[in-house]
Amino acid sequence: MKPHRPYTLLFFALALATLGAVLPASGQIADDVYLVHLTDKTWGDGYPFNLEEPEAYLSDRSLARRLRQGIPMDSLDLPVSPEILQALEALPDWQVVHASKWMSTVTLAARDSTADSLAVLDLPFVASLKRTRPLFPTPRPTADTKKDETKSLLPTTAYGQGWTALEQLNAPSLHALGFDGSGMWIAVLDAGFQGADELPAFERLREDDRLVVPSGANIAFGGNNVFAHSRHGASVLGTMGCAWTDSLVGTAPGATYFCYVTEDVTQERRIEEEHWIVAAEHADSVGVDLMNTSLGYSLFDDTTSHHAVEDLNGITARISVASSIAASRGILVVTSAGNNGDDPWRAITFPADASNILAVGAVRSNGNHGWFSGFGPSADGRIKPDVMALGVSTPYPRFDGTVGRGNGTSFASPILCGAAASLWQAHPAATAQEVRQAILESAHLYTAPNDSMGYGIPDMWRAHELLMNEHASADASQVALKVFPNPVASDGTLRWELFGSEWTEFLESDHVLWRVTSASGTRVAEGTLPVWKTPELRGHIELSPLGLASGRYVLTLCDPDGAWNVSAPCVVAATP
DSSP states (O other): OOOSSSSOOOOOOOOOHTTTBBOTTOOOOSSSSEEEESOTTTTTOOOOTTTTTTTSSSSSHHHHHHHHHHOOGGGSSOOOHHHOOOOOOOSTEEEEEEEEEETTHHHHHESSOOOOOHHHHSSSTEEEEEEEEEEHHHHOOSSSSSSSSOOSSSOGGGGBTTHHHHTTTTTTHHHTTSSSSSSEEEEESSOOOOOTTGGGGGHHHHTTOOOOOTOBBBTTTTSSOSSOOHHHHHHHHHHHOOETTTTTEEEEESSEEEEEEEOTTTTHHHHHHHHHHHHHHHHHHHHHSSEEEEEBBBBOSSSGGOOOGGGGGSSSSSHHHHHHHHHHHTTTEEOOOOSSSTSSOOOOBTTTTTSSSSEEEEOOSSOBBBBTBBBBBTTOOOSOOOOEEEEEEEEEOOTTTTTTEOOHHHHHHHOOOOOHHHHHHHHHTHHHHHHHHHHHSSSTTTTSOOOTTOOOOOHHHHHHHHHOOOHSSSGGGGGGEESSOOOOOOOSOOOEEEESSSSSGGSSSSSSEEEEEETSSSEEEEEEOOBBBBTTSSSSSEEEEEOOSSSSEEEEEEEEEOOOOEEEEEEEOOOO
């Protein structure tokens, strides 16, 4: 299925073998594509990688993500042997397209119809060679859409047309605490980001170097230009990343976005799933925290390649298996449920059937199911879709510089993904699966899920509370303090929040004493502030303007009687 039809920069480069991606220099792929299953992806006398030195093929950030979540390295992380790729490239009739370390496969393209398959099968590391069917390069119509043509940190009006989507998820309450996705890295695997390099909707991302194009990111066509081919990816990105005050503010305007092109909107081919797998492996190696996929697959141009509804079990389709592997690496994987709810397929699409991800269906602004949103359950009886978000008459940035509205689970998925990033920013110690579970448990149908809405519409404040309770100590003396944003600009506003099972006992007085000390212990500021006691903000107060020089500090709060105190580190950054 095409993108769900609502629709420099920073570089991180690793050797091609470590990325799991081998791209043809021209970006063009021959008509016949084959999948090589390997007997041993580490084949060769001089295999250069091992589990003890993962820094050779994974970034520091990727390794830190695993360490933080207690995820050990395993054989899936090891790249395909360079000797294997060299041996396959040496065959005169064949061209290496992709290599997947997670799936232990190599995708080959035959250079012409006389390509000798026995030459591949005779290689000692080849277990099998399977044709994935012709690629059918004849273009289809290139319309971008089918069904889709058609309390907060900011004042409500400043969100512009983005307010409804955020309010439905109760996400503005996170923004009110300064959690807008800042510091979170989100990979967006899509069909092209035409316009994102020049539209005003993405100006803040560009100015802050938070619109990232990794080397080789245009996997579907080759090269680095992701700002071509389709507007779909830009529309998707806008629902998360827009910081277009008074016009459209997304669910994670502070996040950093890594853009990958894996889809060709003019055709529907199995090779696009292989493009996705390569992009996901690369995003993992870079160290992203979340991954959004507003794509889905069911039927193809070549009818012999069609998926079957009965295979929606999370373990049959390669893209679904790879999605679960990405989740097992500590990434929160979010994908659209599919737009086939009103056609004969009716069900969710691949990879929405994957386990341990969030498959997101579409609802109207009144919370009712969108007529096109795919139905569950999975073929093996699991609840699908997982959750719901706005996907009917959804605002997104149009190519002409205005805000348009469209329909599609392509919108619901990134809206939820951005909200999840803001939530995770508030709880950096949480694992991806803990964040996922909190989102599920916060949803309005959690105790009575169904096949059209899954667990329902999440409440991000409720998920925030669930995660606070998960990580807070039952001992009142261990009540914790959070300060945000962190870092904070030297002329910015510093906010704080207490959390823990007995935090209210710390706020019996109407005011608290505060002090800021430098890293060396010198007291640099102090004062008294009233306590703003509301259920939503849990003892939240503000220090504004901060007026401190750049550096590292510790904020300490205590009650007037000196009966308790609690501290947290903060970093002050120079105002740009």
